[in-house]
Amino acid sequence: MKFTKFLAAAVMTGVMASPVFAATELTVYTAVEAEDLKKYAERFNEDHPDININWVRDSTGIVTAKLLAEKENPQADVIWGLAATSLLLMKSEDMLEPYAPAGLDGLDSKFRDKSEPPTWTGMDAWVAAICVNTVEAEANNLPMPASWQDLTNPVYKGHIAMPNPNSSGTGFLDVSSWLQIFGEDDGWAFMDGLHQNIHHYTHSGSKPCKQAASGEVAIGVSFAFRGAKSKADGAPLEIIIPSEGIGWDMEATAIVKGTDNMEAAKTLVDWSITDKANMMYNEGYAVIGKQALAKPVEHFPSNIPESMIDNDFEWAANNRKRILAEWQKRYDSKSEPKS
Amino acid sequence: MLVFMGVIACYLVVALALPLYAILSKSFKNNDGEFVGLANYLEYFNTPSLTYSIQNSLTISIITTLISVTIAFTLAYGLSRSCMRLKGLFKIIALVPILVPSLLPGIALVYLFGRQGLIKELLFGHDIYGPIGIVISEVFFTLPHALIIIMTALSIADARLYEAAQSLNAGKVKTFFTVTLPGARYGLISAGFVVFTLTITDFGAPKVIGGDFNVLATDIYKQVIGQQNFEMGAVVSLILLLPAGVAFTVDRIMQRKQVALLSARAVAYEPKPSTSFDWIMFSWATIVSIFILTILGTCQYAALIKFYPYDLTLSLKNYQFDLMDGGGWESFYNSLELACWTAVIGTVLVFLGAYMVEKGKGFHLGRSLFQFLAMLPMAVPGLVLGLAYIFFFNSPNNPLNFLYHTMAILVISTVTHFYTVAHLTAVTALKQMDPEFESVASSLKTPFYRTFTRITVPVCLPAILDISIYLFVNAMTTVSAVVFLYGPHTSLASVAVLNMDDAGDIAPAAAMGMMIFYTNASVRILHGLLSRGVLRKTQSWRSR
Numbered sequence: 081m082k083f084t085k086f087l088a089a090a091v092m093t094g095v096m097a098s099p100v101f102a103a104t105e106l107t108v109y110t111a112v113e114a115e116d117l118k119k120y121a122e123r124f125n126e127d128h129p130d131i132n133i134n135w136v137r138d139s140t141g142i143v144t145a146k147l148l149a150e151k152e153n154p155q156a157d158v159i160w161g162l163a164a165t166s167l168l169l170m171k172s173e174d175m176l177e178p179y180a181p182a183g184l185d186g187l188d189s190k191f192r193d194k195s196e197p198p199t200w201t202g203m204d205a206w207v208a209a210i211c212v213n214t215v216e217a218e219a220n221n222l223p224m225p226a227s228w229q230d231l232t233n234p235v236y237k238g239h240i241a242m243p244n245p246n247s248s249g250t251g252f253l254d255v256s257s258w259l260q261i262f263g264e265d266d267g268w269a270f271m272d273g274l275h276q277n278i279h280h281y282t283h284s285g286s287k288p289c290k291q292a293a294s295g296e297v298a299i300g301v302s303f304a305f306r307g308a309k310s311k312a313d314g315a316p317l318e319i320i321i322p323s324e325g326i327g328w329d330m331e332a333t334a335i336v337k338g339t340d341n342m343e344a345a346k347t348l349v350d351w352s353i354t355d356k357a358n359m360m361y362n363e364g365y366a367v368i369g370k371q372a373l374a375k376p377v378e379h380f381p382s383n384i385p386e387s388m389i390d391n392d393f394e395w396a397a398n399n400r401k402r403i404l405a406e407w408q409k410r411y412d413s414k415s416e417p418k419s
Numbered sequence: 420m421l422v423f424m425g426v427i428a429c430y431l432v433v434a435l436a437l438p439l440y441a442i443l444s445k446s447f448k449n450n451d452g453e454f455v456g457l458a459n460y461l462e463y464f465n466t467p468s469l470t471y472s473i474q475n476s477l478t479i480s481i482i483t484t485l486i487s488v489t490i491a492f493t494l495a496y497g498l499s500r501s502c503m504r505l506k507g508l509f510k511i512i513a514l515v516p517i518l519v520p521s522l523l524p525g526i527a528l529v530y531l532f533g534r535q536g537l538i539k540e541l542l543f544g545h546d547i548y549g550p551i552g553i554v555i556s557e558v559f560f561t562l563p564h565a566l567i568i569i570m571t572a573l574s575i576a577d578a579r580l581y582e583a584a585q586s587l588n589a590g591k592v593k594t595f596f597t598v599t600l601p602g603a604r605y606g607l608i609s610a611g612f613v614v615f616t617l618t619i620t621d622f623g624a625p626k627v628i629g630g631d632f633n634v635l636a637t638d639i640y641k642q643v644i645g646q647q648n649f650e651m652g653a654v655v656s657l658i659l660l661l662p663a664g665v666a667f668t669v670d671r672i673m674q675r676k677q678v679a680l681l682s683a684r685a686v687a688y689e690p691k692p693s694t695s696f697d698w699i700m701f702s703w704a705t706i707v708s709i710f711i712l713t714i715l716g717t718c719q720y721a722a723l724i725k726f727y728p729y730d731l732t733l734s735l736k737n738y739q740f741d742l743m744d745g746g747g748w749e750s751f752y753n754s755l756e757l758a759c760w761t762a763v764i765g766t767v768l769v770f771l772g773a774y775m776v777e778k779g780k781g782f783h784l785g786r787s788l789f790q791f792l793a794m795l796p797m798a799v800p801g802l803v804l805g806l807a808y809i810f811f812f813n814s815p816n817n818p819l820n821f822l823y824h825t826m827a828i829l830v831i832s833t834v835t836h837f838y839t840v841a842h843l844t845a846v847t848a849l850k851q852m853d854p855e856f857e858s859v860a861s862s863l864k865t866p867f868y869r870t871f872t873r874i875t876v877p878v879c880l881p882a883i884l885d886i887s888i889y890l891f892v893n894a895m896t897t898v899s900a901v902v903f904l905y906g907p908h909t910s911l912a913s914v915a916v917l918n919m920d921d922a923g924d925i926a927p928a929a930a931m932g933m934m935i936f937y938t939n940a941s942v943r944i945l946h947g948l949l950s951r952g953v954l955r956k957t958q959s960w961r962s963r
Contacts, residue, residue, distance in 0.1 A: 115742040136906070148649075153813060153824070244641075246641055280631050281631050284923065285549045287923035293930075294729075296529070296535060314730060
C-alpha cells in the first residue's frame with residue numbers, strides 16, 4: 081500500500097516536472113545579462129511550472145532591431161528585460177499590447193508607462209557610472225574623476241572608452257542624459273571636450289567597463305551594474321557616480337501585440353512585478369520597481385537613487401533620431417585625419 | 420533531367436535572386452514602405468561620416484591585397500621553386516587560417532598589442548585599434564586563399580622555358596621577371612581580386628579590432644543593429660556590392676583571356692638545390708609560420724587565463740559559455756549541426772547543379788542563366804545576403820515565412836553564400852571527364868542517372884569530398900550572413916565569438932574561437948584520412 085502511494089506520488093511529480101504536461105511555450109525576448117537568465121526562468125517556474133520560457137537574448141540594440149524587423153510578423157510573445165526607451169519606440173509603432181498587470185498599484189509610478197492601461201512596466205533601473213581601473217590610473221598618474229566635467233580634463237587624453245550611442249542603449253542613455261543635465265548647448269560642448277579624450281567608442285555598453293577591468297583603458301563610461309560584477313570578479317575597479325547626476329534607463333516588461341499565448345503572457349507580466357520578482361532583480365540591481373523592498377547591493381555605490389536624474393524618456397525617445405544624427409556628424413569619424 | 424535542373428535553378432532563384440531583389444527595392448523605400456526614389460541614396464552621400472567609409476574600405480582592402488599577395492607569392496615561390504626542408508609542414512601551417520573565424524586574429528592582436536599587450540612595444544606607440552589591426556588581421560585571414568591560387572599558378576611551369584632562358588644567358592633576376600612572373604600573372608591577378616573581395620566584405624576583423632575606423636561592412640551592422648535603419652542598411656549594402664561586383668567581373672574577364680600555358684609537350688619544372696636560396700626561403704617560411712602560430716597560440720593562452728592581466732593562473736573559467744552572451748555551449752552544437760547539414764545538402768545540390776550545367780544537352784539559354792546564378796554568390800557579401808534574407812523571408816506575404824529563425828534558413832543562406840567556389844570545383848572535376856561517357860551511355864540506352872551514379876560520382880569523388888569539407892569549414896566560421904538570421908534555438912558558435920567580444924568577454928570569445936578551430940582541424944584530418952581511403956578504392960583506375 082505504502083509502495084503504491086509512493087509510486088503514485090513519484091509518477092505525479094514525474095508528470096509535474098516533465099515539460100510534456102501541457103506546458104505553454106512562451107518566446108521571451110530579453111537583454112538581461114546572459115548569466116542571470118537561468119535564475120529568472122527558474123524563479124518564475126517555481127510559481128508557474130506550466131509555462132516554459134524560450135529566451136531570445138541579445139544586447140539591447142540587437143533585440144530592438146530584431147523586434148522592429150519582425151514588426152509585420154512578430155515572433156516574440158513577451159519582452160522581459162528591455163530598455164524602456166526601446167519599448168517606447170515600439171509603443172509608437174503600435175507593437176505593444178496595453179495591459180495592467182495585477183498589483184500594478186504597488187509599483188513606483190516612475191516604473192510604468194503613463195498610458196492607461198500601460199503598455200509596459202518597469203523592473204529595475206540601470207544607471208550610468210564611470211569605471212576606473214585603479215592600477216592603470218596610478219600607473220598613468222591619473223586623478224580620480226568625481227564629475228562628468230572632470231572627464232574633459234586633458235590628463236585623461238586617450239584613456240577613456242565609451243559606448244557609441246548609435247549601437248548601444250547605454251551610449252544613448254549617456255548622451256541623452258548629458259543633454260538633459262547640461263542643456264543642449266552645454267551638453268554638446270561637454271561632449272566636444274570629452275571626445276578629445278576618448279580612445280575609442282565601443283559597440284556595446286558593457287564593454288568599456290570590462291575593458292577598464294582588464295586594463296585595456298583606464299576609464300570606461302558604462303553602467304554601475306557591470307562595474308559591480310567585474311569588481312566582484314576581482315578587477316581593480318572603482319565605480320564613480322559623477323556629482324552632476326546620472327542618466328538611467330529601466331529594464332521593462334511588455335506583451336507583444338498579436339501573441340497567440342495571451343493568457344500565459346499575462347501570467348508572466350503579472351509575475352514580473354511581484355515582490356518576489358523585485359527581490360530577485362535586487363540581487364543584481366540597486367534600484368528596483370518596488371524600491372521599498374530594496375536592500376543595498378555589494379560593490380554598488382550607495383548614493384545611486386538620489387543621483388538619478390529626472391529622466392524624460394518620452395523626450396529622449398522622440399528626439400532619438402535627431403540626437404543620434406548630430407552625434408554621428410560630430411564624432412563618428414574619430415579615426416579620420418583631423419583637418 | 421530538365422526537372423532536376425529546374426528544381427536547382429528554382430533554389431537559386433528563391434535563395435538568391437528574390438532576396439537580392441527585396442533588398443534592392445528596400446533601398447528605394449522609406450520606413451513606412453513608401454517608394455521614395457533615390458532619397459535614401461541622397462541622404463547617404465550627404466552624410467560625410469558614412470561616405471568616409473567608402474574610402475576607408477578601399478584603402479584597407481588595397482593595402483591588404485598588396486601585402487597578402489606579396490607574402491603569398493614569396494611563400495608559394497619558396498614552396499614550389501626551392502628545395503627547402505619542411506615544405507609539407509609550412510604548407511599545412513599556412514593553410515590553418517582557413518579553419519578559424521576572421522574574428523580570431525583580431526582577438527589575438529588585442530592580447531599581443533593592446534594596452535596590456537604581451538609585445539605591444541613592437542608597435543612603437545602606434546595604436547592597434549584601427550587600420551593597422553584590421554590590415555594585420557585581414558592578411559592573416561586572406562593569406563591561405565591567396566596562397567592556394569598562386570601555388571596552383573606556380574606549379575604549372577614549363578621547364579623548357581627555363582632551359583631556354585639559361586641557354587640565352589639570362590640571369591636569375593631576368594629569368595624571374597621574364598619567365599616566372601608572366602607565367603604566374605593570372606594567378607596573381609586572381610589572388611589579388613579574391614583577397615580584395617574577401618577584405619572589403621569582411622566584417623569580423625574590423626568589428627573586433629577596428630576601433631573607430633569605420634568601414635562599409637561595419638556600417639551596415641551599425642545601421643541595422645544600432646539604429647534599426649534598415650533602409651540605410653540596404654543602401655550601404657548595395658554600395659558594398661559595387662566594388663565586390665566589379666572586382667569579381669574583372670577577374671572573370673581576365674580568366675577568360677588566359678590561355679593554356681602547359682602544352683602537351685611541356686616538361687615539369689624541377690627545382691635544383693641552392694644552399695643560399697633555400698635558406699632564405701626557409702627563413703621566410705619560418706617567419707610566416709611563426710606569425711600564424713603566434714596568433715593561434717595567443718588565443719589559446721588567453722582562453723586559459725583566469726583574469727588577464729591581473730590574475731594569470733590557469734583556469735577553465737572562460738569555457739563556461741552558458742554564463743556568457745552568445746548562446747552558451749548550445750551555440751557550439753548548433754554550429755556543428757549547421758556545418759553537417761550544409762556539407763551534406765550543399766554538396767548534393769552543388770554537384771547535381773554542376774552536372775546539369777556541364778553534361779546537360781540542349782536548353783542552352785537556361786544553362787547559361789543557371790551558370791550566371793551559380794557565379795553570383797561570390798560577388799554578394801555575406802552581410803548583404805543576410806539582410807536580404809530578413810527582408811525576403813520575414814515578409815508575412817511570403818509562403819516561405821515559416822523558415823524564419825529555423826536551422827533551415829541558416830543552412831540555405833550558408834549553402835548559397837559559399838555556392839560559387841563549390842560550384843567551380845565541381846565543374847572543374849566534371850570537365851575532366853570525357854563527354855564520350857555520356858554519348859556511349861545514351862547510345863546504349865542507359866538512363867542518365869545510372870551513368871551518374873555508376874561513373875560520374877565515383878570518378879569525381881575526390882572533388883565531392885573537397886566540396887563537402889569546404890562547406891563544412893566555412894559553415895563553422897562564417898559570421899556575416901548568419902548574424903542577421905539566427906533565432907532563439909539556433910545561436911551559432913561563430914556569432915557567439917562576436918557577441919562575447921562585443922560584450923567585452925574577450926577571453927571566452929577566444930576560447931570559443933579555438934573550439935571552432937579544433938573542430939575544423941579534426942574534421943580536416945578526418946577528411947584527409949577518408950580521402951586517402953576513398954582514393955585508393957575508387958581512383959585506382961588512374962594508375963596502371
